[in-house]
Amino acid sequence: xxxxPVVQVQGLVKRYGTKTAVDxxxxxxxxxxxxxxxxxxxxxTTTVETCEGYRRPDSGTVRVLGLDxxxxxxxxxxxxxxxxxxxxxxxxxRADEMLRHVAKLHANPxxxxxxxxxxxxxxxxxxxxxxxxxxxxxxxxxxxxxxxRPELVxxxxxxxxxxxxxxxATWDLIRDLRAxxxxxxxxxxxxxxxEQLADDVAIIDAGRVIAHGSPEQLCRGGAExxxxxVGRPGLDVxxxxxxxxxxxxxAELTPGSYRVVGKVDPQLLATVASWCAQHGVMPDRISVExxxxxxxxxxxxxxxxxx
Amino acid sequence: xxxxxxxxxxxxxxxxxxxRMIAAQAALETKMLLRNGExxxxxxxxxxxxxxxxxxxxxxxxxxxxxxxxxTPGILALAVMSTAFTxxxxxxxxxxRYGVLKxxxxxxxxxxxxxxxxxxxxLVTEVLQVILLTVIAFALGWSPHGNPLAVxxxxxxxxxxxxxxxxxxxxxxxxxxxxxxxxxxxxxLLVGGGVIVPLDKFPQGAQDVLGLLPISALSDxxxxxxxxxxxxxxxxxxxxxxxxVAGLAAAGTFFRWE
Numbered sequence: 353x354x355x356x357p358v359v360q361v362q363g364l365v366k367r368y369g370t371k372t373a374v375d376x377x378x379x380x381x382x383x384x385x386x387x388x389x390x391x392x393x394x395x396x397t398t399t400v401e402t403c404e405g406y407r408r409p410d411s412g413t414v415r416v417l418g419l420d421x422x423x424x425x426x427x428x429x430x431x432x433x434x435x436x437x438x439x440x441x442x443x444x445x446r447a448d449e450m451l452r453h454v455a456k457l458h459a460n461p462x463x464x465x466x467x468x469x470x471x472x473x474x475x476x477x478x479x480x481x482x483x484x485x486x487x488x489x490x491x492x493x494x495x496x497x498x499x500x501r502p503e504l505v506x507x508x509x510x511x512x513x514x515x516x517x518x519x520x521a522t523w524d525l526i527r528d529l530r531a532x533x534x535x536x537x538x539x540x541x542x543x544x545x546x547e548q549l550a551d552d553v554a555i556i557d558a559g560r561v562i563a564h565g566s567p568e569q570l571c572r573g574g575a576e577x578x579x580x581x582v583g584r585p586g587l588d589v590x591x592x593x594x595x596x597x598x599x600x601x602x603a604e605l606t607p608g609s610y611r612v613v614g615k616v617d618p619q620l621l622a623t624v625a626s627w628c629a630q631h632g633v634m635p636d637r638i639s640v641e642x643x644x645x646x647x648x649x650x651x652x653x654x655x656x657x658x659x
Numbered sequence: 660x661x662x663x664x665x666x667x668x669x670x671x672x673x674x675x676x677x678x679r680m681i682a683a684q685a686a687l688e689t690k691m692l693l694r695n696g697e698x699x700x701x702x703x704x705x706x707x708x709x710x711x712x713x714x715x716x717x718x719x720x721x722x723x724x725x726x727x728x729x730x731t732p733g734i735l736a737l738a739v740m741s742t743a744f745t746x747x748x749x750x751x752x753x754x755x756r757y758g759v760l761k762x763x764x765x766x767x768x769x770x771x772x773x774x775x776x777x778x779x780x781x782l783v784t785e786v787l788q789v790i791l792l793t794v795i796a797f798a799l800g801w802s803p804h805g806n807p808l809a810v811x812x813x814x815x816x817x818x819x820x821x822x823x824x825x826x827x828x829x830x831x832x833x834x835x836x837x838x839x840x841x842x843x844x845x846x847x848l849l850v851g852g853g854v855i856v857p858l859d860k861f862p863q864g865a866q867d868v869l870g871l872l873p874i875s876a877l878s879d880x881x882x883x884x885x886x887x888x889x890x891x892x893x894x895x896x897x898x899x900x901x902x903x904v905a906g907l908a909a910a911g912t913f914f915r916w917e
Contacts, residue, residue, distance in 0.1 A: 430674040439758030459673030531664030
């Protein structure tokens with residue numbers, strides 16, 4: 353895989369009238385799959401569309417595959433694939449017709465029939481775009497993004513509104529793209545999607561990146577984790593606390609049910625197990641609760657509803 | 660996650676040759692137009708019906724000579740307007756609304772290539788219209804005169820003028836507003852542009868203004884050549900050239916892609 357980042361955004365500012373959509377955003381995406389997460393109105397689409405060359409930054413710099421998306425659009429566009437959040441197809445065009453057309457704009461396109469088969473678009477037949485189901489429209493837009501054999505694909509909410517089968521088909525395709533060395537930048541509301549697919553996750557809120565890392569890093573960092581076990585009631589929690597690192601807390605929540613809160617790592621697990629051994633306690637139903645990306649997301653962006 | 664790929668998607672990017680992209684785009688645009696019922700009504704059915712109806716039934720006093728000799732140049736002008744202005748405005752307005760223009764803007768096809776393809780598609784449609792209407796006109800006893808080069812020049816400049824105005828409308832108004840306005844303008848110019856009703860039926864003051872419209876210049880110029888065998892109708896060509904330059908410049912400045 354290449355070492356040079358596929359996307360480099362520095363200090364991006366984008367305003368619409370008096371509203372600042374993107375407010376000094378920095379983002380470096382390496383080869384692989386990068387998920388951009390954020391609440392509605394966080395600036396995800398504006399950021400992605402600036403990378404695609406649709407919007408001119410008010411300030412800051414954007415480089416995609418080392419190119420300026422506005423000034424070097426002619427060089428960049430053949431190398432990227434774009435799936436818009438919606439639309440992009442003639443309302444009177446059939447799915448295969450539109451896909452064949454986009455293929456014709458590229459020098460070495462994928463085999464259209466194979467791609468149609470792969471994404472289950474074969475059943476669309478002679479139906480025109482406006483009469484396709486939402487899921488079929490989404491899959492067609494995805495197919496249009498990859499048919500030109502791009503190096504980098506931008507997918508703006510590729511699975512929004514898809515049924516589980518179609519969602520998994522989309523995920524499988526993204527995994528195959530990644531395995532073949534195609535980089536993917538995708539925006540999503542689905543934490544599971546980011547956890548499943550992404551090498552890297554950037555969480556955006558109010559026009560800035562507020563967290564960036566692998567899903568594991570994000571789940572580990574920041575939020576504290578929880579370890580629970582069941583034992584004899586009335587164990588000496590004070591003595592357990594002494595054995596634990598200083599920033600941990602321990603409590604008997606209900607008789608016999610214990611909870612340790614802190615940075616849960618193998619070392620901590622070993623400490624608790626060895627304390628139990630010393631006290632002749634068989635820790636029953638010992639469990640570690642990891643924070644999901646969703647916990648991290650809500651912790652960082654708050655729980656109140658966004659417009 | 661799998662790390663070994665099948666190689667199917669291994670990047671191999673590249674744009675197709677420009678000529679191939681433009682040809683493909685023009686073919687698709689033409690196909691979309693010919694598939695659309697409302698567009699066909701506007702570009703084929705209405706001009707044909709008007710030509711046949713007004714040539715065979717004496718509804719409007721078209722002056723001396725055969726009605727078909729007066730009507731055919733006007734209907735040809737109407738055909739150009741229906742495709743280059745009304746049809747193109749409505750189609751492009753909805754392409755803009757549904758993100759087609761946006762999606763194509765990030766494809767390897769440059770924007771000027773897309774506009775070139777649109778023009779090719781308009782010209783192809785006009786050629787089909789002219790063939791159809793000419794055949795029908797001959798069947799109705801049409802006897803044209805004049806310099807074919809002057810006719811071609813009028814049709815091309817008329818196309819440029821109407822395309823500029825159609826794209827200006829499509830690129831600035833909402834799709835629904837474009838749909839309504841383009842149809843309204845079509846209807847008004849059909850009546851007031853010397854297409855089937857001679858301009859001299861209007862009061863003198865109105866005639867002076869109406870005569871400056873692109874549809875009047877086109878129908879009048881075509882009539883001068885085809886009915887009266889005039890040489891180059893420079894006045895009408897001049898009016899069309901001014902509309903073409905102004906319309907295309909305004910469209911180029913104000914057109915919004917999304």
